[in-house]
Amino acid sequence: MNKKAIDERRRQAAAEWEELKKSPLPLIYIGAASCGLAAGAADTQAAAEEYLSRKGISARIIPVGCIGPCYLEPLMDVQMPGKPRLSYTNVSPKEVPGILAGFFESGEISKNHLAGHFGNGDFDGIPRFFDLPMLKPQVRVVLRNCGLIDPEDLDHYLARDGYKGFEKCLSMTWQEVLDTVKRAGIRGRGGAGFPTWRKWQTCREAESDQRYLICNADEGDPGAFMNRSLIEGDPHAVLEGMLIAAYTIGASQGYVYIRAEYPLAITRLKKAIGQMREMGLLGPNILGSDFSFDIKIKEGAGAFVCGEETALIASIEGKRGMPRSRPPFPAISGLQGKPTIINNVETLGTLPNILRNGAEWYAGYGTETSKGTKTFSLVGKVRRTGLIEVPLGITLREVIYDIGGGTQKPFKAVQSGGPSGGCLSEEFLDLRIDYEHLAEAGAIMGSGGLIVVDSDTCIVDMAKYFMTFTQRESCGKCVPCRVGTRHMVEILEKICDGKAELADLDKLEKLGQTVKSGSLCGLGSTAPNPALTSLKYFRPEFISHVKDKRCPAVSCKNLVIYRVIANKCTGCQRCVRVCPTGAITGPRSEPHNLDQSKCIKCRSCYEICRFDAIAGDAIIIES
Amino acid sequence: MSKDGFSAIVEEFKGERGDLIPVLQRAQDLYGYLQPDAIRSISRWLKISENEIFGVATFYAQFRFHPPGRHHIKVCLGTACHVRGGEQILVMAQQRLGVKTGETTADGKYDLDRVACLGCCALAPVVAFDDKIHSQMSVLKIQKIFDEQKSD
Numbered sequence: 224m225n226k227k228a229i230d231e232r233r234r235q236a237a238a239e240w241e242e243l244k245k246s247p248l249p250l251i252y253i254g255a256a257s258c259g260l261a262a263g264a265a266d267t268q269a270a271a272e273e274y275l276s277r278k279g280i281s282a283r284i285i286p287v288g289c290i291g292p293c294y295l296e297p298l299m300d301v302q303m304p305g306k307p308r309l310s311y312t313n314v315s316p317k318e319v320p321g322i323l324a325g326f327f328e329s330g331e332i333s334k335n336h337l338a339g340h341f342g343n344g345d346f347d348g349i350p351r352f353f354d355l356p357m358l359k360p361q362v363r364v365v366l367r368n369c370g371l372i373d374p375e376d377l378d379h380y381l382a383r384d385g386y387k388g389f390e391k392c393l394s395m396t397w398q399e400v401l402d403t404v405k406r407a408g409i410r411g412r413g414g415a416g417f418p419t420w421r422k423w424q425t426c427r428e429a430e431s432d433q434r435y436l437i438c439n440a441d442e443g444d445p446g447a448f449m450n451r452s453l454i455e456g457d458p459h460a461v462l463e464g465m466l467i468a469a470y471t472i473g474a475s476q477g478y479v480y481i482r483a484e485y486p487l488a489i490t491r492l493k494k495a496i497g498q499m500r501e502m503g504l505l506g507p508n509i510l511g512s513d514f515s516f517d518i519k520i521k522e523g524a525g526a527f528v529c530g531e532e533t534a535l536i537a538s539i540e541g542k543r544g545m546p547r548s549r550p551p552f553p554a555i556s557g558l559q560g561k562p563t564i565i566n567n568v569e570t571l572g573t574l575p576n577i578l579r580n581g582a583e584w585y586a587g588y589g590t591e592t593s594k595g596t597k598t599f600s601l602v603g604k605v606r607r608t609g610l611i612e613v614p615l616g617i618t619l620r621e622v623i624y625d626i627g628g629g630t631q632k633p634f635k636a637v638q639s640g641g642p643s644g645g646c647l648s649e650e651f652l653d654l655r656i657d658y659e660h661l662a663e664a665g666a667i668m669g670s671g672g673l674i675v676v677d678s679d680t681c682i683v684d685m686a687k688y689f690m691t692f693t694q695r696e697s698c699g700k701c702v703p704c705r706v707g708t709r710h711m712v713e714i715l716e717k718i719c720d721g722k723a724e725l726a727d728l729d730k731l732e733k734l735g736q737t738v739k740s741g742s743l744c745g746l747g748s749t750a751p752n753p754a755l756t757s758l759k760y761f762r763p764e765f766i767s768h769v770k771d772k773r774c775p776a777v778s779c780k781n782l783v784i785y786r787v788i789a790n791k792c793t794g795c796q797r798c799v800r801v802c803p804t805g806a807i808t809g810p811r812s813e814p815h816n817l818d819q820s821k822c823i824k825c826r827s828c829y830e831i832c833r834f835d836a837i838a839g840d841a842i843i844i845e846s
Numbered sequence: 847m848s849k850d851g852f853s854a855i856v857e858e859f860k861g862e863r864g865d866l867i868p869v870l871q872r873a874q875d876l877y878g879y880l881q882p883d884a885i886r887s888i889s890r891w892l893k894i895s896e897n898e899i900f901g902v903a904t905f906y907a908q909f910r911f912h913p914p915g916r917h918h919i920k921v922c923l924g925t926a927c928h929v930r931g932g933e934q935i936l937v938m939a940q941q942r943l944g945v946k947t948g949e950t951t952a953d954g955k956y957d958l959d960r961v962a963c964l965g966c967c968a969l970a971p972v973v974a975f976d977d978k979i980h981s982q983m984s985v986l987k988i989q990k991i992f993d994e995q996k997s998d
Contacts, residue, residue: 257964257965257966257979258965258966258968258969258981260979261964261966261969261972261979261980261981262969262981263981293966293968293969294968294969296968296969442965445923445924445925445926445927445928445962445963446924446925446926446963446967447963447965447967448963448965448966448967448968451965483871483908484961484963484964484965485965486977521867521868522867522868522871524867524870524871524906524907524908524909525906525907525908526905526906526907538867539864540863540864541862541863541864541865541866541867541894541902542902543901543902543905544905544906545905600967600968601968602925602926602967602968602970603925603926603929603930603970604929604930608926608967608968608969609968610968638925641925672925672967674925674926674929676929680929685925685928685929688925688928689925692962698905801985801986801989803938803941803942803989804941823937823941824934825934825937825938825941825985826931826934826985827938827985827986827989830984830985830986831986834986835986
């Protein structure tokens with residue numbers, strides 16, 4: 224297919240997209256990304272289908288990607304002919320008939336579970352969806368299509384100016400594209416924040432007959448799912464970005480290295496790649512130009528360290544995913560010894576927007592040194608969890624309170640950058656989120672995981688959690704990482720068990736510095752960050768564990784006990800039934816007994832007493 | 847390893863060194879785990895020693911070397927799941943199944959694994975029963991799921 228043909232197809236797609244907006248057929252959109260499905264979107268969709276067929280109504284059901292506010296899943300939007308699309312939230316299957324009946328039977332739109340509309344201006348006193356508190360402060364650049372288009376329909380992407388950025392690129396020289404990306408100022412979104420253009424230039428200028436481009440979709444950082452959502456919601460954006468990058472660096476073969484844990488994302492990528500091939504957007508002489516490029520998918524086999532560039536390359540080559548020392552950098556000698564560029568999913572997904580709208584437009588967002596927007600997965604104890612995109616330079620407070628709605632219990636900390644990042648206390652709430660400020664505070668931007676914790680979370684336990692994670696994922700090649708992380712875990716375990724001495728805290732700090740400076744790759748050299756920042760900003764909490772043998776968050780298992788308050792217990796026996804070890808006994812209507820020696824502190828009795836029992840709070844946990 | 851299954855895999859790939867991991871993944875898809883037979887056949891085909899193949903396979907968490915149970919239970923312990931009580935859910939699953947993480951129940955019905963992460967962090971904590979992800983779990987909810995499963 225040549226340029227003219229794709230223009231024609233886009234024109235048609237755009238017309239159909241407009242049609243769709245004015246569709247004579249009612250449309251029902253279901254948020255069907257992994258998170259939506261986990262919340263029960265498939266059952267919601269089935270309920271909608273069942274309702275339509277039972278009533279003999281013809282309407283079209285369109286599954287879409289993630290629009291962001293995961294806490295509102297499952298989402299079901301209804302669009303009647305000539306009316307704006309209305310978004311219903313937390314729609315369980317049993318709510319579906321009631322909502323749909325409002326549209327198809329009574330004509331009285333149900334306001335229950337109704338969150339907003341997607342039209343312009345005012346509609347019947349209903350707020351615009353994008354004016355909701357969680358969405359209003361956001362700027363959707365890379366996520367612009369997520370949740371709005373059918374990710375499996377290429378025409379939807381084309382209708383929203385899809386592949387226009389790449390077409391523009393074809394009319395430019397590689398130097399001009401590079402210069403555009405340089406002026407846009409985008410830095411690698413995978414974590415380290417290295418300027419994208421500089422890496423590209425090194426690769427392009429390296430003497431070679433073959434260059435490779437790899438899209439790093441090995442999103443191993445626990446607590447982060449931005450890349451998954453983007454691929455699931457708008458796979459063509461990432462693939463178009465790959466075309467742009469490959470054109471600039473002169474690569475003829477590309478790979479997407481993606482985690483096997485993301486089956487839906489893999490399915491959508493495969494489908495999208497097939498569509499590209501049909502359209503002549505992959506293969507020899509793309510759109511009649513002299514640029515040829517193809518993409519293969521490589522599924523990761525479960526190793527966090529493979530997010531590191533040289534380990535990822537080893538894994539694609541069929542070896543153990545162990546990093547090697549650099550230089551030479553992959554941009555000069557990478558896959559099969561050839562110049563190789565590895566870009567993160569989000570970096571690539573942003574490129575079409577930069578090419579289409581211009582470098583200055585993109586650079587208009589963000590700060591002097593950290594330009595543009597960044598996606599984050601805002602999770603943990605905030606009220607409104609989900610996927611967000613904000614201009615860099617926004618403060619943590621704006622993200623956690625304005626977008627996330629704050630925490631129910633008192634805010635304690637925010638962890639940025641996952642196992643390589645840091646844990647920041649309340650005093651950092653006004654910190655601007657950009658590469659420099661986060662690094663100064665001892666955290667990192669990372670790939671974009673933001674985990675908010677409240678007074679119920681023990682900081683020592685969280686540091687132990689991250690340390691245990693990196694220790695398990697250490698590839699074992701270098702001693703500081705292999706042995707050092709192991710010792711750090713042991714010290715943290717001792718602290719959590721109330722068996723540590725004050726000297727252990729200093730030991731932990733010293734060891735952390737050694738691991739940081741002595742490790743071979745990024746995994747080891749950042750692994751101590753969570754422990755070191757926690758120790759720096761939350762030292763009193765460590766000291767309570769060590770000196771008083773108390774866990775202030777009442778969370779460390781070996782420092783808490785469960786007790787039945789005799790005068791509150793009504794003897795309803797609900798806790799007796801859920802206790803898996805038979806630790807709670809007692810006849811009906813009499814206060815129950817809890818045998819500490821049998822108690823495994825699983826929390827079942829506590830939960831059932833608070834949510835289901837007659838007394839309500841007869842079981843307490845103390846430290 | 848059956849001849850048919852193996853020849854189907856052979857047809858899909860060029861037989862290059864870089865195919866090793868995808869080939870192992872396909873073999874595991876086919877048989878549920880990496881049988882010694884399968885590794886032997888792959889070794890001869892790709893001309894990589896069995897030792898080296900084991901070296902590669904054991905590096906990655908995805909590969910199994912024992913027959914799996916009929917149902918897979920994966921408790922997510924990503925950060926968001928951890929801070930929302932994933933650990934306790936894992937303890938409960940271990941308690942109910944009488945196995946440790948990475949083991950299969952004696953009747954071959956369930957595998958229990960911990961993973962980080964399933965990428966549904968906003969709905970933490972989550973547990974995957976086979977391909978279905980259960981969100982916003984609690985120790986009570988997982989007990990209920992086990993109670994319901996028992997009947998089948």
